[in-house]
Amino acid sequence: VLTMSDTAIGAAMGQLTASNRSATWLTRLIDMEYWLACNEERAAQARFGAVMCCCGPCAIYRRSALLLLLNQYETQMFRGKRSDFGEDRHLTILMLAAGYRTEYVPDAIAATVVPDKLWPYLRQQLRWARSTYRDTLLALRLLPRLDRYLTLDVIGQNVGSFLLAVSMLAGFLQIVLTASAPWQACFLIASMTMIRCSVAAVRSRELR
Template sequence: SDPRLSFILLASNVGKRKAQIAAIRSSSGDLVLNVDSDTILAADVVTKLVLKMHDPAIGAAMGQLIASNRNQTWLTRLIDMEYWLACNEERAAQARFGAVMCCCGPCAMYRRSALTMLLDQYEAQFFRGKPSDFGEDRHLTILMLKAGFRTEYVPDAIAATVVPHSLRPYLRQQLRWARSTFRDTFLAWRLLPELDGYLTLDVIGQNLGPLLLAISSLAALAQLLIDGSIPWWTGLTIAAMTMVRCSVAALRARELRFIGFSLHTPINIFLLLPLKA
């Protein structure tokens, strides 16, 4: 056995949060790396995250996520592009202000001294009167920001993680993440004025965007049912906005495959939005 490694055996499956807390309390280093069991790190990930964490003002940093099973199905290809967009548009923009709003669990490094300050709050989170068992990554990141630490994104620290290959588990995952996003948005609301104004707009956009898309879709459906007329303008507007976003992503990533991410729009409208509602 490697003396550098120690294993913690818990009496039962207590969930991710309590397992994390047990590991953090047993740790002794300056930095703590969180990696999911289905994640494979590039050889230089730890080095690149440690270099970013040299600044003591940084409480957490995450790497870029890709799908390790990208070529398995059409859905895994879409999710891989979705991850690229989430990392290299959303997180990258937030990182310019030192406030990534969610350091994702598959690959995130934390400052241990900051974690020890926050563990009691992290452990004591309740949702609807019960201990919370979802949204750990976002909640811990928000706690870091509330404590005054910066949170960062390191795009060249690559971590490959397994993503859902069929719709049912994907929809369950998205519902769980949506609940976490909406819940912790309220937690972060008082924090936002202390951060850059862009971040306030970003958070509002993340929450209002799906709502406006849902309203547009319902209005189009009502027009079809009541008047019997096809809502061309609504459809064309959504299609145009989709193609603009996908084209920009294809240009930035220099990969034409991102044009195919337009297929995610009907999934969003007809499956994700009704599920989240």
């Protein structure tokens, strides 16, 4: 409420947690992923007044701004077809395009039920990935008006997944063509992942 008292702010989001995080190993990982997304990615973006996606379960929007953007929001199209996925990211981009700031409020905490099985989780991630790439095209026109860090952030998010796919393909080709696995690269990636997850697990437990 205090954040929204600033009329320059069109939307704000809080910290998202998994209400069923103790259910399975997957829900624990998702809860950790949420902590990283909120307290690293969104918190960093908020320093520049432009959280790129105010997540639906824990977001608040300025009513007057929402009414101005309602028609664009309800009639969103992609490649000539109506689009009804990734509505939270799309609305956030519309807010930024209209000149409003978007913020992250870590003290506002909301819990949501997350997938506890792998297949529903993968389907969810595929849907979110489609939204990310679609709205990145819309956000490209915004980037010159935003801080250069946000340009780097958007590029990193989108290019990173592409580079990961290329790395996996290169590793597969190495196995097929040379009958040897890129163990050094695999060990490095696994080590970096474990370190990051361990830090996130410790910090999220401390803060919660």
